[in-house]
Amino acid sequence: MNNKGIGKTIQPIFSPAISVLNRINYTRKFTLLWLMSLVAIAVVTYSLFDSLERVIQPSQRELQGLVLIEPVSRAVQLIQLHRGLSTALLGGNQMMKDRRAAQEREAAEAFKTMEGKLPPSLASSKDFLNIKSSWETLREEGLRWTADENFAAHTRLIEQIQSFEEFIADDYALILDAEIDTYYLIDTNVNKLPDVLEHLGQLRAYSTGILARKQITERQKIKLYNLIAGLDSALDELLINIEKTSRYSPAVRKSLMSAYDGIADSARQITGLVESDILTGHFATPPDVFLDMATAEINNGYTQMYVSLLPTTIALIEARIARAEELLLVTVSIALLLFL
Numbered sequence: 001m002n003n004k005g006i007g008k009t010i011q012p013i014f015s016p017a018i019s020v021l022n023r024i025n026y027t028r029k030f031t032l033l034w035l036m037s038l039v040a041i042a043v044v045t046y047s048l049f050d051s052l053e054r055v056i057q058p059s060q061r062e063l064q065g066l067v068l069i070e071p072v073s074r075a076v077q078l079i080q081l082h083r084g085l086s087t088a089l090l091g092g093n094q095m096m097k098d099r100r101a102a103q104e105r106e107a108a109e110a111f112k113t114m115e116g117k118l119p120p121s122l123a124s125s126k127d128f129l130n131i132k133s134s135w136e137t138l139r140e141e142g143l144r145w146t147a148d149e150n151f152a153a154h155t156r157l158i159e160q161i162q163s164f165e166e167f168i169a170d171d172y173a174l175i176l177d178a179e180i181d182t183y184y185l186i187d188t189n190v191n192k193l194p195d196v197l198e199h200l201g202q203l204r205a206y207s208t209g210i211l212a213r214k215q216i217t218e219r220q221k222i223k224l225y226n227l228i229a230g231l232d233s234a235l236d237e238l239l240i241n242i243e244k245t246s247r248y249s250p251a252v253r254k255s256l257m258s259a260y261d262g263i264a265d266s267a268r269q270i271t272g273l274v275e276s277d278i279l280t281g282h283f284a285t286p287p288d289v290f291l292d293m294a295t296a297e298i299n300n301g302y303t304q305m306y307v308s309l310l311p312t313t314i315a316l317i318e319a320r321i322a323r324a325e326e327l328l329l330v331t332v333s334i335a336l337l338l339f340l
Contacts, residue, residue, distance in 0.1 A: 090209070096287075192237050199234050204295065224274060273293070
């Protein structure tokens, strides 16, 4: 079909518009075109603005959620040490009494700090009120229980707090992160690394109690082997997450692998001593020495979270927000220039 044929075909489509334009003067014609351009550009700009806001707003909420992860983790960290000192004291090491009391005050302060940083909706939730009740019961009655009962009560409390941390991640849409690198990094901070550190904390407490009594039963050996196996599994999952994060965000690979190496080395230090001294029945290491060594290694793991992993996660999300805001500014500016 030639150009004349095409013109005859589409002419009826535009004839109403041509008819309207032929009836108005040039001023009104340009006014009409101006309004049509304004509407078209406004629609396109709004669509892009809405699309970018769907990136910016959830990312800003994620940052608010990540701010809560550190105080929750610090409370867990101190309660884990409180568990270790309590197990040693109930195992017969009376030298731990004053240290445990001081640690309880420190853990209570960290608990209060965590509660103070929670928004009212979370601080008044049923889950958190149950956590507070469990903590107060443990403080008031813990020393009247056996070492195993005390250990189990601490472990249940820590599980409650870690489940609450996962609830925070849900509430702030942390687990729904749209970018794969930050998704795995958030999962590392909320799930994988806390799991590793809790296995280390249980191993510290259980082993310290055995060293305090200087005897070990077959049931306790099986428990220690299970804890070591669980720790190895948790470390494997942590490494997988960090490797996936590094694959999709090569710029942070070096810092993330350095953090993992530090945590894995700490785990090897603790399990090596458990295998060589406790499982063999030598009991050459004083309980307070083992506790201090294990605490230093566990604290190193938490330091990796506070200094490396959490800041890296926050930096990646902030960079995403900055890119979206920059794109939004450039797009609006171009649309305005085109309209002018």
